[in-house]
Amino acid sequence: MSNIESFRLHTLVALEYLGTAAFAVSGVLGAIRKRMDIVGICVCGFLAAFGGGTLRDVLIDRRPFFWVEHQEALLGILLLCAACATFFKHHQLETSEKLLSIPDALGLGLFCTTGLHLSWTMGQPPAVAVMMGVVTGTFGGVLRDMACNEIPSLFRDHRPYAICALFGASVYVVLAWMAMPEWVALAACTFVTTGTRLVTLWLNLKLPAVDFD
Amino acid sequence: MSNIESFRLHTLVALEYLGTAAFAVSGVLGAIRKRMDIVGICVCGFLAAFGGGTLRDVLIDRRPFFWVEHQEALLGILLLCAACATFFKHHQLETSEKLLSIPDALGLGLFCTTGLHLSWTMGQPPAVAVMMGVVTGTFGGVLRDMACNEIPSLFRDHRPYAICALFGASVYVVLAWMAMPEWVALAACTFVTTGTRLVTLWLNLKLPAVDFD
Amino acid sequence: MSNIESFRLHTLVALEYLGTAAFAVSGVLGAIRKRMDIVGICVCGFLAAFGGGTLRDVLIDRRPFFWVEHQEALLGILLLCAACATFFKHHQLETSEKLLSIPDALGLGLFCTTGLHLSWTMGQPPAVAVMMGVVTGTFGGVLRDMACNEIPSLFRDHRPYAICALFGASVYVVLAWMAMPEWVALAACTFVTTGTRLVTLWLNLKLPAVDFD
Numbered sequence: 001m002s003n004i005e006s007f008r009l010h011t012l013v014a015l016e017y018l019g020t021a022a023f024a025v026s027g028v029l030g031a032i033r034k035r036m037d038i039v040g041i042c043v044c045g046f047l048a049a050f051g052g053g054t055l056r057d058v059l060i061d062r063r064p065f066f067w068v069e070h071q072e073a074l075l076g077i078l079l080l081c082a083a084c085a086t087f088f089k090h091h092q093l094e095t096s097e098k099l100l101s102i103p104d105a106l107g108l109g110l111f112c113t114t115g116l117h118l119s120w121t122m123g124q125p126p127a128v129a130v131m132m133g134v135v136t137g138t139f140g141g142v143l144r145d146m147a148c149n150e151i152p153s154l155f156r157d158h159r160p161y162a163i164c165a166l167f168g169a170s171v172y173v174v175l176a177w178m179a180m181p182e183w184v185a186l187a188a189c190t191f192v193t194t195g196t197r198l199v200t201l202w203l204n205l206k207l208p209a210v211d212f213d
Numbered sequence: 214m215s216n217i218e219s220f221r222l223h224t225l226v227a228l229e230y231l232g233t234a235a236f237a238v239s240g241v242l243g244a245i246r247k248r249m250d251i252v253g254i255c256v257c258g259f260l261a262a263f264g265g266g267t268l269r270d271v272l273i274d275r276r277p278f279f280w281v282e283h284q285e286a287l288l289g290i291l292l293l294c295a296a297c298a299t300f301f302k303h304h305q306l307e308t309s310e311k312l313l314s315i316p317d318a319l320g321l322g323l324f325c326t327t328g329l330h331l332s333w334t335m336g337q338p339p340a341v342a343v344m345m346g347v348v349t350g351t352f353g354g355v356l357r358d359m360a361c362n363e364i365p366s367l368f369r370d371h372r373p374y375a376i377c378a379l380f381g382a383s384v385y386v387v388l389a390w391m392a393m394p395e396w397v398a399l400a401a402c403t404f405v406t407t408g409t410r411l412v413t414l415w416l417n418l419k420l421p422a423v424d425f426d
Numbered sequence: 427m428s429n430i431e432s433f434r435l436h437t438l439v440a441l442e443y444l445g446t447a448a449f450a451v452s453g454v455l456g457a458i459r460k461r462m463d464i465v466g467i468c469v470c471g472f473l474a475a476f477g478g479g480t481l482r483d484v485l486i487d488r489r490p491f492f493w494v495e496h497q498e499a500l501l502g503i504l505l506l507c508a509a510c511a512t513f514f515k516h517h518q519l520e521t522s523e524k525l526l527s528i529p530d531a532l533g534l535g536l537f538c539t540t541g542l543h544l545s546w547t548m549g550q551p552p553a554v555a556v557m558m559g560v561v562t563g564t565f566g567g568v569l570r571d572m573a574c575n576e577i578p579s580l581f582r583d584h585r586p587y588a589i590c591a592l593f594g595a596s597v598y599v600v601l602a603w604m605a606m607p608e609w610v611a612l613a614a615c616t617f618v619t620t621g622t623r624l625v626t627l628w629l630n631l632k633l634p635a636v637d638f639d
Contacts, residue, residue: 031581037633039588040581054485059267061276063487064550071551124277125284142360147568149577151362155244155253162252207250272480274489337490338497355573364575368457368466375465420463 017073019107022100024049024077027144028084029096034148038085044144045081050074052140056115056132060122101201109194112137112165113186116172130169137165137193158207160200168193229327230286232320235313237262237290240357241297242309247361251298257357258294263287265353269328269345273335314414322407325350325378326399329385343382350378350406371420373413381406442540443499445533448526450475450503453570454510455522460574464511470570471507476500478566482541482558486548527627535620538563538591539612542598556595563591563619584633586626594619 027048031041050067057065067074088096115136119129138154138161145152154161172189240261244254263280270278280287301309328349332342351367351374358365367374385402453474457467476493483491493500514522541562545555564580564587571578580587598615625631 034577034582035635036577036582037584037635039633040578043581058271058484059278061274061487065485068550068554071553074557075553124281127284127288128281131287146359146362146572147578147581149362149572149575151247151249152253152360155256155360156247156249158250207252209248209250271484272491274487337494340497340501341494344500359572359575362575364460364462365466365573368469368573369460369462371463420465422461422463 015106016110018103019110020049020073020077021080022103023107023140024080025084025096026100026104026141028081028088029093029100030144030148030150032085032088032090033093036148038082040147041085042078042081044147045077045084046074047147048140048144049077050140051143052111052136052138053115055139055143056118056136059135060119060124060132062118102198105194105197105201108137108161108165108197109168109190109192111140112168112193113172113189116169116189117186120172120176126173130166130173133169133172133189134162134165138162158209160205160207161197163207164196164200165193167196228319229323231316232323233262233286233290234293235316236320236353237293238297238309239313239317239354241294241301242306242313243357243361243363245298245301245303246306249361251295253360254298255291255294257360258290258297259287260360261353261357262290263353264356265324265349265351266328268352268356269331269349272348273332273337273345275331315411318407318410318414321350321374321378321410322381322403322405324353325381325406326385326402329382329402330399333385333389339386343379343386346382346385346402347375347378351375371422373418373420374410376420377409377413378406380409441532442536444529445536446475446499446503447506448529449533449566450506451510451522452526452530452567454507454514455519455526456570456574456576458511458514458516459519462574464508466573467511468504468507470573471503471510472500473573474566474570475503476566477569478537478562478564479541481565481569482544482562485561486545486550486558488544528624531620531623531627534563534587534591534623535594535616535618537566538594538619539598539615542595542615543612546598546602552599556592556599559595559598559615560588560591564588584635586631586633587623589633590622590626591619593622 024045027044027046028041030048031044034040036044050065054065054067057063067077112133116129116133119132120126124132142152142154145154168189168191171192172185175185175188237258240257240259241254243261244257247253249257263278267278267280270276280290325346329342329346332345333339337345355365355367358367381402381404384405385398388398388401450471453470453472454467456474457470460466462470476491480491480493483489493503538559542555542559545558546552550558568578568580571580594615594617597618598611601611601614
């Protein structure tokens with residue numbers, strides 16, 4: 001492997017860990033809001049970080065899970081959660097959530113891409129592969145919110161989040177159908193997902209509410 | 214296959230899709246009550262429609278799921294949910310729930326029968342097969358209610374629902390032990406489950422409350 | 427098998443059933459608090475009794491589940507739940523929870539040990555095996571609380587429970603690394619987990635709260 005390829009790979013792994021850590025911290029913040037103890041904080045951090053990928057692996061019947069193959073990642077995330085629980089002050093909650101939104105968008109893009117690619121290369125039908133990508137990117141947060149006994153914010157905050165992942169995944173499917181090289185489809189899926197998420201945050205876009213009364 | 218058999222089979226498939234659609238709409242109604250966005254509405258519709266069968270397949274370790282094999286069903290249900298979210302008005306909630314109760318009872322009977330039959334033909338013990346039938350018929354609604362952050366209505370509405378499925382499934386087991394032809398047991402399970410559900414709705418029967426004070 | 431070994435084995439099985447029954451009754455009490463009907467009471471009892479082991483088996487992809495292999499245990503637990511629902515009076519809730527704490531600590535120790543041992547002998551990495559032990563011992567209660575639409579008490583009651591299991595499991599890992607005989611590690615894990623749980627209850631110990639303001 002050339003130096004440049006090695007550099008690219010290391011950058012990718014570093015970005016994935018950054019995204020995972022951002023997800024974990026979002027779990028810690030949710031748990032702290034509910035005044036959970038250290039056990040709840042670690043479980044919510046774990047669910048937010050690894051829940052989406054683990055749910056996808058259970059659905060497509062794939063073992064071992066990422067955190068079983070890489071116990072150092074499991075230990076690292078749990079230590080991160082414990083450290084957050086120790087050093088965190090309540091008045092930092094809002095600021096932290098704003099700071100998190102950029103690495104969180106990165107995690108969304110990268111997780112969606114890996115989940116979609118995995119399902120696609122297993123030969124699952126396109127609609128299912130797209131769904132697996134979206135689930136991998138978003139359901140860590142859903143499991144976190146369910147453990148916190150809240151309606152998942154994914155379902156009701158009227159912000160494009162799953163929609164961004166759906167959009168990025170659709171770009172992947174179109175590029176794969178056009179027989180573009182694999183890395184183009186992968187990069188496009190990540191860039192489109194993360195990019196649309198950041199743009200919608202920046203423009204403060206909202207999904208239309210269901211028209212009721 | 215004769216014309217009559219082909220007609221029977223098509224009728225059965227049509228009834229199953231009707232039941233699945235009724236389940237999906239119940240998910241949409243639950244999500245709308247909680248003022249969820251389009252993502253939440255589709256997830257709740259999906260969970261209500263396919264959640265029971267998917268949970269059963271995870272428990273008995275069976276792949277592919279129905280909605281992986283039939284991506285057109287997955288897309289159809291998601292489109293139905295999106296259409297409901299678009300055209301639905303709030304004052305229609307109560308009426309819709311009443312209208313749903315008949316196809317919902319049909320879905321309960323058909324899902325319970327297929328789940329039970331699948332587990333039974335895998336050679337699982339009778340009590341487990343009966344439980345798998347009841348889970349297939351009822352746990353879509355449980356997952357829907359958990360996603361909506363409510364105590365599942367299955368657990369606390371004091372209406373016979375799981376009990377009807379349990380009753381139908383027991384009839385299947387008795388008929389199978391008497392070595393009746395397979396289609397008799399299947400038909401009896403569906404008719405008894407759906408029938409008792411409709412009768413208990415019509416008579417407005419309630420389960421006895423746990424006697425407390 | 428000598429008489430003494432046979433006696434030991436029977437004692438162990440009896441203790442495991444006692445622990446499982448204590449878990450089931452904790453599910454029944456949670457369901458009764460929420461005024462659930464007989465279906466909810468049985469589901470919560472089932473989840474509390476078998477949920478932790480079933481979740482572990484789904485995660486490590488092991489079949490059949492304990493309650494599929496032993497349908498008499500499944501039927502026994504469901505009958506126990508139904509009997510509790512019938513004979514229970516509301517004013518007995520608090521006393522029952524206190525009485526439960528001793529067999530519950532026993533269940534925690536035995537379940538943690540079996541889950542850890544299973545994962546360890548499958549060759550999973552130590553951190554994962556420890557986590558599987560803790561999940562087996564504690565996640566029945568988490569699933570019970572989620573079905574009751576509450577924040578799991580494991581996450582927020584600031585009592586050592588998962589911590590006791592973590593401590594017992596760590597003792598197992600140390601003894602296994604020291605190449606001690608298997609039964610020593612197994613017995614130590616159970617005794618340390620159950621013992622520390624009982625001692626922390628007796629001393630009324632609390633985990634430190636996350637320091638906020």
